[in-house]
Amino acid sequence: MKKAEKYSILRTIFVVMLCFLFIVPAYSQTIDQKRDELDGVEDEISIRESELEDSKSKEEYLLGQVREIEAKLREAQKELSKIRDDIDDTEERISLTEEELAEAEENLEEQDEMVKTRIRAIYENGTISYVEVLFNSTDYSDFITRFNYLRTILDQDIELLSDIKYERDQIELQKIELEKQRDGLVALRRAQVDKKDQIERQSQERSQLLAAVRAEIEAQEKAIKELEEQSKEIEEIIEKLQEEQRRKSAQIDGEIYWPLPEYGTNWITSGYGYRVHPITRQASSFHGGVDIGINHSRWPGSSSYNGNPVNIKAAERGTVIYAGINGSLSHGYGRMVIIDHGGGMATVYAHAHSILVSVGQEVSRGQPIATVGSTGSSTGPHLHFEVRENGSRINPMNYFN
Secondary structure, rough: HHHHHHHHHHHHHHHHHHHHHHHHHHHHHHHHHHHHHHHHHHHHHHHHHHHHHHHHHHHHHHHHHHHHHHHHHHHHHHHHHHHHHHHHHHHHHHHHHHHHHHHHHHHHHHHHHHHHHHHHHHHHHHHHHHHHHHHHHOOHHHHHHHHHHHHHHHHHHHHHHHHHHHHHHHHHHHHHHHHHHHHHHHHHHHHHHHHHHHHHHHHHHHHHHHHHHHHHHHHHHHHHHHHHHHHHHHHHOOOOHHHHHHHHHHHOOOOOOOOOOOOOOOEEEEEEEEEEEOOOOOOOOEEEEEEEEEHHHHHOOOOOOOOOOOOOEEEOOOEEEEEEEOOOOOOOEEEEEEEEEEEEEEEEEEEEEOOOOOOOOOEEOOOEEEEEEEEOOOOOEEEEEEEEEOOOOOOHHHHHO
């Protein structure tokens, strides 16, 4: 055998031994990893619940602010309504004042025109009037009396004109004052409208913040629910792994199933222990299992194959941890299956022609797992069968009577 081929076989055996050595520790590590994952999920749930409490406190605070803003908005609306009523009342009073002012203007204009007419007549006919008064008077006393009457009428007209003008001026001042009040109310209404708009903007902002916080609460509650579901799933996985570990913790107890029931111990071509290697022909070569040969007519690779392959059966129930080509089809163990039986026990089935199971599959005692072949370093169709305890090869015949 070439040096490279020897190295390949030794490397394969070393890898298989390591696989057996770490079967149980790796399985235990899987449970520990799931427990760590569960702790991480529970920590995440605690963080999310704390964040949820903070969000709910924020929601309560914002609700209080929204209620205060709504109260302010109602108060502003009442103030606006009162200002609007005051403006309407002032407008009505201005309208009445304008009517009174127009009436006063009209009266003043009439009285003014009448007085002006009389004054103009007196002015134009003043001398004649006095002469008429003089000649029409019966005596001087009568003259004085007539003159005083005339003067009194003139004075009264002037006084009346003055009173009307005063009244008109007062109405005008009242109108100016009412217009000032109206302008003040309009300015107040404008300010109140601005205040109301500001309060509405605040209300809208708080409502948006409240909606965002409620959406955040909903998302946090959903995340917590998902994390709790994930936690439950991990707990179920841990329970399943623990149950699986308990199920597999029991070592092989008593006699195991002969892997080739059609070919008994009399078909063993090479036993466990030191031997002359069938390929290298080197003496004192250690053989870590037993080789069980079959008829060439039952081997699919033979020219005399009769179409009826020999099934390799699982020696005990367990889990398939390897199912594939070790080395190559012409070197190493060829097509090989390894089954973990728990408690550090495993069995190896090498040189198979075809594999009937896959990694991770649970198999039962006596279940077909492969067909006998001659792949890898093999001189003919046979099954190379090993039993390992914590990775170390032991004599398989110890498990058969």
